[in-house]
Amino acid sequence: MRLPSPMRRRGLAIGIDIGGTKVAAGLVDGDGRVIAEARRSTPGQDPRKVEAVIVDLVRELSAKHHVWSVGIGAAGWMDLAGSTVLFSPHLAWRNEPLRENLERLLRRRVHLVNDADGAAWAEWRFGAGIGQSRMVCVTLGTGIGGAMVMDGRLERGRFGVAGEFGHQIIMPSGQRCECGNRGCWEQYASGNALGREARELAAANSPVAQELIRAVDGDIGAITGAVVTKMALDGDQACIELLEEVGQWLGLGLANLAAALDPGMFVIGGGLSAAGDLLLEPARRSFARNLTGRGFRPAAQLELAALGPAAGMIGAADLSRIAARR
Amino acid sequence: MRLPSPMRRRGLAIGIDIGGTKVAAGLVDGDGRVIAEARRSTPGQDPRKVEAVIVDLVRELSAKHHVWSVGIGAAGWMDLAGSTVLFSPHLAWRNEPLRENLERLLRRRVHLVNDADGAAWAEWRFGAGIGQSRMVCVTLGTGIGGAMVMDGRLERGRFGVAGEFGHQIIMPSGQRCECGNRGCWEQYASGNALGREARELAAANSPVAQELIRAVDGDIGAITGAVVTKMALDGDQACIELLEEVGQWLGLGLANLAAALDPGMFVIGGGLSAAGDLLLEPARRSFARNLTGRGFRPAAQLELAALGPAAGMIGAADLSRIAARR
Numbered sequence: 001m002r003l004p005s006p007m008r009r010r011g012l013a014i015g016i017d018i019g020g021t022k023v024a025a026g027l028v029d030g031d032g033r034v035i036a037e038a039r040r041s042t043p044g045q046d047p048r049k050v051e052a053v054i055v056d057l058v059r060e061l062s063a064k065h066h067v068w069s070v071g072i073g074a075a076g077w078m079d080l081a082g083s084t085v086l087f088s089p090h091l092a093w094r095n096e097p098l099r100e101n102l103e104r105l106l107r108r109r110v111h112l113v114n115d116a117d118g119a120a121w122a123e124w125r126f127g128a129g130i131g132q133s134r135m136v137c138v139t140l141g142t143g144i145g146g147a148m149v150m151d152g153r154l155e156r157g158r159f160g161v162a163g164e165f166g167h168q169i170i171m172p173s174g175q176r177c178e179c180g181n182r183g184c185w186e187q188y189a190s191g192n193a194l195g196r197e198a199r200e201l202a203a204a205n206s207p208v209a210q211e212l213i214r215a216v217d218g219d220i221g222a223i224t225g226a227v228v229t230k231m232a233l234d235g236d237q238a239c240i241e242l243l244e245e246v247g248q249w250l251g252l253g254l255a256n257l258a259a260a261l262d263p264g265m266f267v268i269g270g271g272l273s274a275a276g277d278l279l280l281e282p283a284r285r286s287f288a289r290n291l292t293g294r295g296f297r298p299a300a301q302l303e304l305a306a307l308g309p310a311a312g313m314i315g316a317a318d319l320s321r322i323a324a325r326r
Numbered sequence: 327m328r329l330p331s332p333m334r335r336r337g338l339a340i341g342i343d344i345g346g347t348k349v350a351a352g353l354v355d356g357d358g359r360v361i362a363e364a365r366r367s368t369p370g371q372d373p374r375k376v377e378a379v380i381v382d383l384v385r386e387l388s389a390k391h392h393v394w395s396v397g398i399g400a401a402g403w404m405d406l407a408g409s410t411v412l413f414s415p416h417l418a419w420r421n422e423p424l425r426e427n428l429e430r431l432l433r434r435r436v437h438l439v440n441d442a443d444g445a446a447w448a449e450w451r452f453g454a455g456i457g458q459s460r461m462v463c464v465t466l467g468t469g470i471g472g473a474m475v476m477d478g479r480l481e482r483g484r485f486g487v488a489g490e491f492g493h494q495i496i497m498p499s500g501q502r503c504e505c506g507n508r509g510c511w512e513q514y515a516s517g518n519a520l521g522r523e524a525r526e527l528a529a530a531n532s533p534v535a536q537e538l539i540r541a542v543d544g545d546i547g548a549i550t551g552a553v554v555t556k557m558a559l560d561g562d563q564a565c566i567e568l569l570e571e572v573g574q575w576l577g578l579g580l581a582n583l584a585a586a587l588d589p590g591m592f593v594i595g596g597g598l599s600a601a602g603d604l605l606l607e608p609a610r611r612s613f614a615r616n617l618t619g620r621g622f623r624p625a626a627q628l629e630l631a632a633l634g635p636a637a638g639m640i641g642a643a644d645l646s647r648i649a650a651r652r
Contacts, residue, residue: 157588167618262483292493
């Protein structure tokens with residue numbers, strides 16, 4: 001394959017973040033800056049329709065710019081080559097040769113990226129993890145996404161499905177998880193876990209939950225992690241306590257990961273990280289308390305992600321640029 | 327530094343395995359074969375006395391051979407450079423510059439190796455894990471030792487203390503662990519855990535435990551994991567069930583590691599692995615049952631270690647040979 005010129009290598013790439021409700025695209029330069037953005041609703045689960053939306057977004061963003069490559073990020077498992085979606089939870093993709101389809105349609109180099117891998121890569125290249133030799137990224141949303149950058153490369157495991165930290169079982173016979181198991185970490189330390197605990201508290205009609213119940217006009221089913229986070233930031237004591245509890249579980253799971261992986265830094269991103277220190281401080285205390293060998297070893301820092309929700313598209317774009325060089 | 331000649335590179339190295347009760351040394355060739363062995367009792371915890379024993383063992387084994395380098399394996403944390411023992415549980419070593427001391431005494435290149443790292447490296451180079459791109463080694467003894475070989479190198483983390491898989495917390499508020507935490511995996515899936523469960527069963531004076539109690543002449547405190555393993559291999563049903571239980575916990579912890587690390591193979595070594603299929607079959611079933619995403623992903627093989635107790639010294643020797651080349 002012809003090697004790109006240095007200029008092209010530093011050129012623009014498009015990163016696309018396929019979510020359950022929307023498809024977001026960004027035109028990203030070689031320094032990780034998003035130059036332009038566009039988005040569409042996710043058109044159901046039909047792979048052909050999703051491909052059509054991607055083509056449309058790429059046409060829009062590349063109208064005025066030369067675009068070197070396109071990175072596609074989505075929840076799910078991509079093969080090691082970045083060619084095939086093995087499985088995606090929100091989309092009806094099973095062993096889908098998405099890369100080949102899109103390269104034919106777009107006439108550009110395409111690379112598939114797990115969304116958590118994309119976000120971790122972006123944080124390591126341009127965000128909170130710059131310069132770290134061993135960085136573990138944990139994305140707290142509806143579940144827990146995870147990825148590792150070791151020695152300057154994404155560590156994706158033998159089959160490309162490493163980083164499913166949210167599914168470490170920390171409570172045998174515990175809460176049922178969407179994955180089919182019980183007691184997965186993400187049932188205790190995710191945005192969904194926060195919402196569930198808050199709804200239980202409200203359903204118990206505890207005196208401490210009255211503000212929370214009022215905030216949703218008594219519609220307990222409307223309480224989500226985002227509602228709790230916002231109320232906690234506004235000073236509601238019950239919501240602060242709920243975040244503390246989630247933070248404690250977060251710290252315990254991070255201590256498990258530190259025992260196994262010994263990173264220099266954990267980067268905490270995702271929607272729930274909007275809680276900032278209300279989440280991170282209890283997590284730091286619990287991490288310090290649960291870390292094996294504490295006092296006899298150096299310990300990882302816990303830091304908030306720096307790039308926000310754009311991390312996924314920035315990382316997908318940058319990884320596609322690197323893959324296209326090969 | 328002068329590069330060694332090809333012959334020297336393939337030359338002999340000594341691997342030393344410092345245990346709580348004995349210090350074992352082996353003269354190891356470039357193909358991982360142990361040419362000669364020697365051993366001494368561990369002379370207490372005084373670093374100077376342990377150094378003297380090491381010097382004595384190296385003199386004995388190098389009397390008739392040219393020895394290129396010496397690898398020292400011990401339980402504990404070594405710094406990334408292989409120079410300093412940060413902490414060792416059985417020996418009074420805290421930030422001990424063991425390498426410098428020994429290089430002065432031995433006039434040979436010395437390299438310090440965590441015992442689990444040494445065993446994993448040996449299994450990857452010469453044993454059960456040959457050719458694996460991502461191998462995780464789990465050593466079941468009094469506790470659980472762990473190490474990873476990824477992409478042809480030991481993955482030791484940012485500070486060199488990765489691989490403490492035995493201290494992932496899988497049961498908050500569970501059994502107290504020597505590390506100071508509660509609910510660590512090694513409290514459920516190690517040789518010590520097997521012994522403890524068997525002693526509890528015997529203390530309950532259950533009808534199913536009568537054979538076990540007879541085997542130790544009623545001295546319940548004398549029941550160890552090794553006793554249970556031997557009786558299970560001889561067909562005792564209660565001991566087989568105890569191993570099944572430990573195997574189930576083993577499989578659960580391995581599923582957690584597979585979620586995070588996605589290796590192609592787990593290699594199971596250590597004293598408890600002498601139980602063979604009586605341990606491995608329940609572990610495989612539990613692993614398959616607890617693996618997140620099962621059915622939608624390829625899964626790691628679980629295999630027994632191939633090199634036995636010599637793995638530690640073979641790995642230490644080989645790693646010292648490689649370090650001496652740098």
